[in-house]
Structure formats: C-alpha cells, structure tokens
Amino acid sequence: MTYSIIGRCARTGRLGLGITTFSLAVGGRCEGVAANIGVCKTQAFPNRTNDPLGIKLLAQGYLPARVMEMFAANDTEHGYRQVAIMNRDGKIAAHTGPGCRGWAGHKDDADCVAFGNGLLGPQVLDGMIEGFLARPDDALEYRLMRAIEGGRDAGGQGSADAHRPERSAAIKVVDRRDFPDVDVRVDVHPAAVAELRRVLEEFKLYEEFYRGRDTDPGKAIPQDVFAAQLKAKRASRTS
C-alpha cells in the first residue's frame, strides 16, 4: 500500500518525488532522485537495487523505457514490482506488475506520473494528478505535496470498508547540486500526510536562512534569534 508521484518542473528542470504509505520510514527507501539525471522509484514489493541501478543507467543516457526493459531482464520478480522512471527531459516509463496487491496502477500527465498499489481505486491517482496540475507555477515541492494530499483526499489506501492510514511520507526535490534542495520526511505518524505538510511549511521558512548562513557564515545571525523573529512574525499575523 503506497501512493507516489514523480514530477518535473518544466521551467527549472527540477526533479522530485512525493510518496506516502502504510509502511514505516518510506523516505529511507528513496535513493532514486538524482540532480540532472532523473527519478526512479520502485515500490509494492520493491527491489532495492533497482533505483540506484536506474539512476546509473539514466546517467549513461538510456531512455526510461529502455531502463524498464533492463529492469525486467534483471529481476525474476519484476512482475511483483511497481516502478516509475522519469529522465531529465521529462520522458517517462511506468510498470505495475500483475503481482502487486489490491487496486494498483499508474497514470501520467504533463511532467508527472502518479502510481500506487493497495488503493481505494483509480480515483486516487486522479486526485494526485489533479493536485499536481492545480498550480503549475508553484515550486515543485508544493506541487508534489498537493498531489499527495489530492490522493489522500480521494480516499488513499485500503478498501471501501477498511481505510489504511498513511504512517510515513516524504518529499525529495533536486535541482542542480549533489544534495537535495528539499528533503522532508515523516517516518512514523498516524496522519503522515498532514504532518508532512507541517514539516514542509516549517522547512520553507528556514530554507533561505540555512542557505545564507552556510554560504556567508561571517554575516549569519544565530538561529535562536532567527527563530524568535519568526515567532514574532507569526504572532503579528495572527493578532
């Protein structure tokens, strides 16, 4: 049981992954997000070697469809995997093996692929795509977040009489550098999607401060001073 979206910002070339699931600590199983290369995510019964291998193959210039064929040839259990791949140009390939349990499928649209298993039905993927496309000018992390929320609001995981909670969630976005631009996670939580929104919003408040502090340390204010300024700003907004 998982629903995910991989996406690309056509303006900036930034690439990213948004994911949520019943399993714990899903963000610790998302190695396939690489700046200037692409995104590869294997889920359902995941083959952990797929994603790093996929990134290496994309880096060599193989197209997502060809990478998927190589995955199939390299894995006796490919029929149990659910995989989505996107390269830096936004070309995609997706696979939902017949061994995936529950309602499972994938759906693509402009610069994105939504894919999931153990879901209520195809409306979950529709909700994700709708969320991703709603505000195309927003930063990619917000579009991914809205996609996950769209999937949740469309019913998410489980069946009509047995909803399965999202217990972990993650968003990862890369731009041009070796480390991610955005990398936020919730590892064990009863409402992981709402908690991920809270973490993302908080991170966005600190993002510029952290970057400035590290690139020009001599001028940096202490973090507790910055945190106090944030608190004052919040208080003046709510009063």
Place this chain on the structure above:
Amino acid sequence: MTYTILGRCAKTGRVGIGIATFSITVGRYAHCARSNAGVTISQAFANENNNAIALRLLDQGFSAQAVLEHLKANDAYYTYRQIGVIDRTGAAAAYTGPGVRGWAGEVAGDNYIATGNGLVGQHVVAAIARGFLAEPDTDLEHRLLMGIEYGRDAGGQGTAGDHKPERSSALLVYSRHVHPDIDLRVDLHATAVEELRRIYVEYKQYEAYYRYRGEHPRGALSQEAFMKTIAAVA
C-alpha cells in the same frame, strides 16, 4: 548547535552517523555515508557541497586526513566549519574552526568521532564517545543511537542556564549495498532524540520483514498479517 557521532563497526565495516540538532530537517544535510568508502559530516556553518565531495574522495581511496585537507583547500570559509571524516580503514580526522560558535570540539579515536558545537561543554562529546564505546559488540545503529542519547543526557546544546532543544535528528547506516541499511529521521519535533528512539524501536520490528518482502514477493505475508505476528509476540 549540533551534536554528532560518526562511527564504523570494526567487525563488519559498516559505517554510519547519528546526529541531533536545534535546526530542523537535519537529515537533509546528512547524506554523508557510503558503503565501502566511509562516513563524513560538515556541520556548524556547513558547506553543503562538502559531504558529496568527501564521499567521492573516500570512494577513490583518499585517507580521512587527506580528505580533510582537500576540503580545507577548497573552501574560503573553512574556519567556520566543523568536519569529521572516517575512512574505510577506520582512520578518523576531525576539525573545528575558530569561527564555530559556542562550545565546540570533538573526541576522536579509531572508528569514531564525537563532535559538536553550541554545546553545554566538553563533557557532552566525551559522553557521546562513551555511549558509542559502551557496547562494542552490538549493531552499529544501536551504538550510534546510544552515543546521541548519552550526549543528550550530558546536557546537549545551549549553555548552563539556557538549554536548546533537539528539534531534528537522524540515524543512517550503510553496509555493503548502494542503499542504506538503516535510514531513520525526525525532521521537526520538540524532543527529537526521544522521538528517534521511538521510531528506531518501531522500525526494528519491521526491518527484516521489509527486506524479506522485497526479496521474496511470492507468498509474502501482507503487512497487516505480519503486524498480527508482532502483536502476538508482544
């Protein structure tokens, strides 16, 4: 304000990090370990490029000390950084620049570096090292987490009259695969070390199941069925 344990298991060669800090989402800044290469961290005023460079150099076979010298030569603000590097032989090299704020420093030995800044005092890093060394025959992730908890219990971040809470934390261990063995995080929490322990205990129950399910999908138990087996044991 941050405290960190970098460690290597001499028996298995596994490498990893435990880290806790006042900053949020510290795991974003801790993509810093690689199988058969080593582990590193750049903190305080962190040069975000350092971890990736250091891992590439370790991968190529440079020693921990040589990596540190490369990072120094490549950074106009080196004196604001706090850096640790352990290579695949277990050799450790660490640096705390004079521009780092609050009490800052490290305790290092073969296979470990306890390092931190904005701390209550030197006894915090000494305690981290003690925690890491306390049970040398246990799993590396357990030893790293013990190190962080000892650091917290010794007073952690801030000054004597002004404790600064741990708001995020992370635990990361690599063995032989390209992907991590253990990769757990707390991004935004009032007591992030306690929360990391909670997540660790939860995750450890599932770890083998998740691995088995991916490697042997045919006939794998559903997660709900697996959870009933945990409940039955408990």
